Amino acid sequence: MSHIHDFTHIIVRDATENNLEMKPELKEHLPEDSVVISTLLHDVCKADIYKEAIKKRQNASGRWEEYQGYDVDYNNFPLGHGEKSVIVLLRMGLNLTDDEIMAIRWHMSAWDLSLQSPEAKGNYNAAKERCPLCSLVRAADNLSANLLERK
Numbered sequence: 001m002s003h004i005h006d007f008t009h010i011i012v013r014d015a016t017e018n019n020l021e022m023k024p025e026l027k028e029h030l031p032e033d034s035v036v037i038s039t040l041l042h043d044v045c046k047a048d049i050y051k052e053a054i055k056k057r058q059n060a061s062g063r064w065e066e067y068q069g070y071d072v073d074y075n076n077f078p079l080g081h082g083e084k085s086v087i088v089l090l091r092m093g094l095n096l097t098d099d100e101i102m103a104i105r106w107h108m109s110a111w112d113l114s115l116q117s118p119e120a121k122g123n124y125n126a127a128k129e130r131c132p133l134c135s136l137v138r139a140a141d142n143l144s145a146n147l148l149e150r151k
């Protein structure tokens, strides 16, 4: 595993342990298996979207050069983000719990809400209210994306 995953694991483990120490009643909502499954597999939806592509960039002297990069192509299974991860994992035979499904589905929080959809907002808020794992996975993903994977 990469250093990012190792560090994310430490952050998630510490956050889980701190939450459970402060609020022991959360223990039944944050089983270790669910934390591991949700934090490691929430972005399975990305597994088939990156395609190698030649990109161009300006080097230090201002000359254009080509480099090997990636484009994103959603055509293979255009189903969204968190909801796609859930469906792919279920199709693979993983027996996800309700909390794991909600945490993976809503890990993008408000960034993944359909515009002006009261139903999506209601579902997101209800999931967040009844499933502490949603907040934990969202926090871990946010830390990873904004701190650890920052360029």
Ligand SMILES: [Fe+2]
Binding pocket: 042, 043, 081, 107, 108
């Ligand atoms: Fe994601």
